[in-house]
Amino acid sequence: MAQPQRRHGSATATAGMAATFVVAVMMLGAVSMWTVIPFGWIWVGSMLSSSQQPSGGPYMVVFVGIVCSIIAMAWVLSRLNRLYARITGSTSLPGRYLPAWRKSLSDEREGPHGMSVLEAVILASVLLAGAAMAIWFFIAAGSPLPNQ
Numbered sequence: 591m592a593q594p595q596r597r598h599g600s601a602t603a604t605a606g607m608a609a610t611f612v613v614a615v616m617m618l619g620a621v622s623m624w625t626v627i628p629f630g631w632i633w634v635g636s637m638l639s640s641s642q643q644p645s646g647g648p649y650m651v652v653f654v655g656i657v658c659s660i661i662a663m664a665w666v667l668s669r670l671n672r673l674y675a676r677i678t679g680s681t682s683l684p685g686r687y688l689p690a691w692r693k694s695l696s697d698e699r700e701g702p703h704g705m706s707v708l709e710a711v712i713l714a715s716v717l718l719a720g721a722a723m724a725i726w727f728f729i730a731a732g733s734p735l736p737n738q
Contacts, residue, residue: 605677612674613707616667620715623663631655671708 635652638644674680705713 609674609677612670612677613711616670616674616708616711617715619663619667619670620711621718623660624715624719627659627663628656631659667708667711671706674707 631652634655635644635648638648638651
């Protein structure tokens, strides 16, 4: 009887490690939406331009590239969220999910739904990006005004 329990414990540990890895990949993907994707497309746009004052072409490439890349990353993150739910055996993914702002005030109240892993990861990445921007703005950027 001890052998099946060890297998179950080993399977649980493996599933836990896999779930942790999926969450780590989700966090990297979410943070890349605010850092790697915009900066990468700005770099691509700068390589397409041959002067300091380019025409609208490189700007459109940057805009369309950022939008398409973020949409693709959101799709990847949703697939990873479903993989996480499958690994952990979670049933927290409803068939049709409506955020609170899209629900009518007169709708029946359902039981409280906890925050999904995807929501937590996106929230953490937005807060991290906001904190990094605030630190840069107030500490690292310096004043644009000349010293007098």
